[in-house]
Amino acid sequence: MKLPIYMDYHSTTPCDPRVVDAMLPFFTEKFGNSASRNHSFGWESEEAVELARKQIARLIHADSKELVFTSGATESDNLALKGVVEMYRQKGDHIITSATEHRAVIDPAKALEKKGIKVTYLSVEKTGRVNPDDVRNAITDKTILISLMLANNEIGTIHPIKEIGKIAKEKGILFHCDATQGVGKIPVDVQDLGVDLMSFSAHKIYGPKGIGALYVRRKAPRVRLVPMLDGGGHERGMRSGTIPVPLVVGFGKACELCEQEMATESIRIAAMRDRLEEGINASLEESYLNGHPTERLPGNLNISFAYVEGEALLMGVKEIALSSGSACTSATLEPSYVLRALGVGSDLAHSSIRFGLGRFTTNEEVEYTIERMIKAVNHLREMSPLYEMAKEGVDLKTVEWAAH
Amino acid sequence: MAYSEKVIDHYNNPRNMGSFRKDEDGVGTGIVGAPECGDVMKVQIRVENDTIVDAKFKTFGCGSAIASSSLATEWLKGKTIEEARQIKNTEIVEELNLPPVKIHCSVLAEDAIKAAVNDYKKKAEEVSRKEEAAVSVSAS
Numbered sequence: 001m002k003l004p005i006y007m008d009y010h011s012t013t014p015c016d017p018r019v020v021d022a023m024l025p026f027f028t029e030k031f032g033n034s035a036s037r038n039h040s041f042g043w044e045s046e047e048a049v050e051l052a053r054k055q056i057a058r059l060i061h062a063d064s065k066e067l068v069f070t071s072g073a074t075e076s077d078n079l080a081l082k083g084v085v086e087m088y089r090q091k092g093d094h095i096i097t098s099a100t101e102h103r104a105v106i107d108p109a110k111a112l113e114k115k116g117i118k119v120t121y122l123s124v125e126k127t128g129r130v131n132p133d134d135v136r137n138a139i140t141d142k143t144i145l146i147s148l149m150l151a152n153n154e155i156g157t158i159h160p161i162k163e164i165g166k167i168a169k170e171k172g173i174l175f176h177c178d179a180t181q182g183v184g185k186i187p188v189d190v191q192d193l194g195v196d197l198m199s200f201s202a203h204k205i206y207g208p209k210g211i212g213a214l215y216v217r218r219k220a221p222r223v224r225l226v227p228m229l230d231g232g233g234h235e236r237g238m239r240s241g242t243i244p245v246p247l248v249v250g251f252g253k254a255c256e257l258c259e260q261e262m263a264t265e266s267i268r269i270a271a272m273r274d275r276l277e278e279g280i281n282a283s284l285e286e287s288y289l290n291g292h293p294t295e296r297l298p299g300n301l302n303i304s305f306a307y308v309e310g311e312a313l314l315m316g317v318k319e320i321a322l323s324s325g326s327a328c329t330s331a332t333l334e335p336s337y338v339l340r341a342l343g344v345g346s347d348l349a350h351s352s353i354r355f356g357l358g359r360f361t362t363n364e365e366v367e368y369t370i371e372r373m374i375k376a377v378n379h380l381r382e383m384s385p386l387y388e389m390a391k392e393g394v395d396l397k398t399v400e401w402a403a404h
Numbered sequence: 405m406a407y408s409e410k411v412i413d414h415y416n417n418p419r420n421m422g423s424f425r426k427d428e429d430g431v432g433t434g435i436v437g438a439p440e441c442g443d444v445m446k447v448q449i450r451v452e453n454d455t456i457v458d459a460k461f462k463t464f465g466c467g468s469a470i471a472s473s474s475l476a477t478e479w480l481k482g483k484t485i486e487e488a489r490q491i492k493n494t495e496i497v498e499e500l501n502l503p504p505v506k507i508h509c510s511v512l513a514e515d516a517i518k519a520a521v522n523d524y525k526k527k528a529e530e531v532s533r534k535e536e537a538a539v540s541v542s543a544s
Contacts, residue, residue, distance in 0.1 A: 386439060
């Protein structure tokens, strides 16, 4: 086993070597601009881009003409929200999203608020799920867009997108889904889910960084967007700019691999994740799962270790790459807004660790991580005045703390 | 963000980690911070003849918070309580090479020292008041 161990797959993933192999020729001998219509260099690249488009479309059950390439999911989310609102502004001025969306949706929504758009940020249930009834109740005759994520990046909770898609369809409102964490990990079918726009990116599914896509429905309804970039009119006029052919080829290959391997891979990863959870819980009392117990991404495990601060914990296992909902380094000292939205107390939000398992995670790494986590948590609890007080029977909730 | 070697050393080998009984004679206890903010520090001193003969800490917080309080207990030993009050957070920042986002950890350590000293003084005053009362009773 090699150190350090990477267990932060929600953040990004390594390129699969098969993806890199597919990309390499397109940096050197096959370097043509896919928009060049007059020579073989262009034709060769265009053919590669169209193949990739098909591979990507197949993974999400879309038509290849419905994909708009972007620089990544952040751009896709911006294009979806701002592009739809600008196009349909005459029809209404209200959009619906949720409190636990990624910043790539929350921040564009806030930018739209400054321009006079009304935004409803739905609260979520304890498990992190949006309740479809809440969506229905939030809809007004001015609502032009609903934007909700498929799976959450911190807690892995999978939202009831299909049910919400039905409501959106029934009410005739466009539905955008940020599926960045879900595509390639769980089955995604844009027809079945009933989404009209969908964001996702390559680097979360063992493809290269710097490329993503926005699915834009062409039929029933035909979705139109005001582009963010003006230029050569690429991507049906929705996203100008020369297509980064090697990245697109890699994106296509990554999607093809996910399509072929997802069924077995997700079972294998979920089993390792379950072993990690069980191994930790067996030895560490007061470890609390954040998120949904079952409706969760296969590679996700988010746990709060009571009486221990997350960043200190990461320091204790620094040969394992993990992420924490603690915000000790941020200027505001505010812990994860996602965990806060679930109703997790600030103290436990500061104590949270996100484990992200993926394609190259091994059983050996999982066993090592269990052992190291137990040691580090016990070391810090030994040092924690809160743990000492709790052991003495002091109810920490009744203590009057001097907040600083 | 990378931690300084000194912070890592205090994290791995905390100095004077532990607790005294709060009600022991000569012990002053300072608890500052709040779980909601992600830091709680407890610093305790044991005083004999105005001199701190021993110190202990327990901290819930990031590595810099642990290191700040661990360092504080090292510095406290051997100081008079008046000298202890003079310890400044900036000295802790300098010794541990804390980056700007971690300065609040050193502030908390300074607050914990002051709280421990104040607690000791309050207890000492109460003891002497009781003694005075006892003396005046026996004199009458």
